[in-house]
Amino acid sequence: MAEHRYEPKQIEPRWQRVWADERTWEVSNDEADGREASYVLEMLPYPSGEPHIGHLKVYSVGDAVAHFHRRSGRRVLHPMGYDAFGLPAENHAIQTGQHPRDSTDAAIASFQRQFREWGISIDWTREFGTHEPRYYRWTQWIFLALYEAGLAYRKEAAVKWCPVDQTVLANEQVVDGHCERCGALVEARQLEQWFFRITDYADRLLTDLDGIDWPEHVKTMQRNWIGRSEGAEVAFRCEDLDPAHPIDYPVFTTRPDTLFGATFFVMAPEHPDVLRLAAGTEHEDAVREYVNRSLTESAQERGDLDKEKTGVPLGRSVVNPVNGERLPMYVADYVLMEYGTGAIMAVPAHDERDHAFAVRFGLPIRRVIADPEGSGELPYTGDGPLVDSHPDFDGLPNREALGAIVDWLDREGKGHASVNYRLRDWLLSRQRYWGCPIPIVHCDACGLVPVPAEQLPVLLPDIEDYAPKGRSPLAAAEDWVRTTCPRCGGPARRETDTMDTFVDSSWYFLRYCDASNDEAAWSKEALARWMPVDQYIGGVEHAILHLLYARFFVKALADLGHMPDGVQEPFARLFTQGMITKDGAKMSKSKGNVVSPREIVERFGADTARCYILFIGPPDQDADWSDSAVEGMFRFLSRFWRACAVAADELADHPVLDEPGEDAVRILRKANWAIERVTSAMGGRFAFNTAIAAVMELFNELTPERRGAADPGSVRFGLATAASLLFPFAPHASADAHHRLTGARVWEEPWPAADPAYLEAEEFELVVQVNGKVRDRVSAPADADRDALLALARDRPNVIAHLDGHEVVKEVVVPGRLVNFVVR
């Protein structure tokens, strides 16, 4: 007998070569073979250095799903690309002078090599990097489509500025007042920037969440981020400046029921009218000083909740539209310009912040909602009947009064029901080099002029100095900046900002559907074939940014007629995988606890690495890496492969007997049980850990010791079934083992179906309880009825002992499971 050793270094490249030579995983858009289409997609990697353990996890999960879909009879699109623009490559260039393109392309080469070594089943014909002109040409085209639809615009606004990265940031990229990338304290700056009008889609982005199959916590995060509030907009009139021309200041409130309790009025320091209002009053200097201080304060300092309330009177007043009372005006930094209208009515009796401010500044506090519990404490933010408001409303429960008051305001023309969102427009321009150029020309005569579509792409020019200087490094490429206006032909300058890389990744899944189209970003027919993505897989860290932006793009493109009918969402199902930690901590170079996939694959092979990472626990949860457990997985695959190789020699060509013996039936039962287990684990919840455990259990029944007198055909069937079920997780070893045992290619085999005849057992282990405690177990026929089971149970010696001297008051029988005697 030949000696068999499990050598992944020989097995894995052999099968990888077959798949590459035969282009096994490629799918065309033209096939009309009746198979259902399935689009399985993992989030595209940012190519830096080489793949880390998180990449191994996400692609191991995605590949298992892709294989399962294929063998379940679907035609599967499973592509790969690279999110190749971005700051790390640019920062590397600043340090070393190496062109970001060179370091990025080197990283991509390393990713490609390793993805192939991992045996991931990718259609490589659709591959691209977002930094390639053939891709970003269409990123620019989308930008212009949105620009022409009014969904991309330029305006001056208070924006978030990272002093280290020397660029503006989107709100979504500021975490606790710090730059998400580099951790620097973010500053506020007044700058003219490019925005996408994502706020136009706030409502649809919110309501359409109900129709997609995403983890609830991700939906919740998006709902919180969009932050819808229902309330009313109410105008407060100021007649102090010029009684002939009063100014109406609208405020947004979620509590119009408390309007009668308003005792003062507050504006944000950024409010454009603050200085004008204070001018000429005794408070003018104090206001100017306060505003200046607020504007230079960091977002973190200003947002500190423990900070005492500050503010300055404006020396002016507004009129409360519901009762004509004059309310003093203040400027205070607890009011935010970005939310609502930048001004609020303050109701200290029923709002904690207003209460704190009123106490600090000695302002009146007027209760207008009674507390049904009778507590006199203020502020009171609960519900109750209105008091001291207006005869028409007093006594009404406040929720009812709210509607009545809004109706009244509406009739009087003083306000109306209103909805406010926390979501703000997406700031997309960046003062950085390594990104997609914004295809706009500035012409002194014509203003902003889009670059005509036939002139796309606007190529990113090469430059000498990548260091940011507060303006885009592109500005230094003077020959490139100088151009002619496409409209009037006069001298003009190119836009020198580049796009946020999240723009690139907001549509890449569309391009995969039609990656080699030179005429258009895609054809609608190609999208209709694949979109939406059936299963999207990635890290939860993208729960807001990427996943919200991509949804916005698809909706906006659908409105512009670029999507096939019915496609309103990019990702029908989402799975978020947990992180792999080491010693309980996030892996990082500085901690020195990084596990390199390359080293693991080198030592144990890709199958071991992939199986281990799926076996470690439920893939949506964080899991801690264990070196010894990896070795355990290698031992299992070795044992398994060796057993198959030996069996292939010894048991060749034996069929399963028509009337298998007792030991064979046990194996056939276990095999069908495993089919059932693995299939259901692949379905809803991606319980790959239990799927692999089921294959292990099946294999444990097949060891020479356990087989007993089973015939060779049944043993071979058991092993081949195990190989077939293991294929989505360990494709190389499984393909090899399956081929040795059967001569067939496992990926061409349909997913096995369990034979119901072998799922039903003839006997089961009856559990016998007395007062809910297990006292014995006895084998019982599967079809035994209630009386038979009770008789069997009563006969057990330990049961007799526990029933002795007691009265049985109840007998509970669960057929197929247990008997419980309740005794006194």
Place this chain on the structure above:
RNA sequence: GCGGAUGUGGCGGAAUUGGUAGACGCGCAGGCUUCAGGUGCCUGUGGGGGCAACCCCGUGGAGGUUCGAGUCCUCUCAUCCGCACCA
């Protein structure tokens, strides 16, 4: 503060509609084989008691519902994550 999640052996984790808690694996212990071994194989392994048959305890904690609770209900503790002066 608001929202979301998670608590099960030494460790990672299993456990259909409430019905045998601890599958599978790691680790550990003992044995066998080989022996230079870090390989391979077998057995055992929640805690406590007992020669044994068995008995008691046990899913973060406290109550409750039930013949029966890891699972359902109430309260509570801990950890993690998201948002946070959003009017």
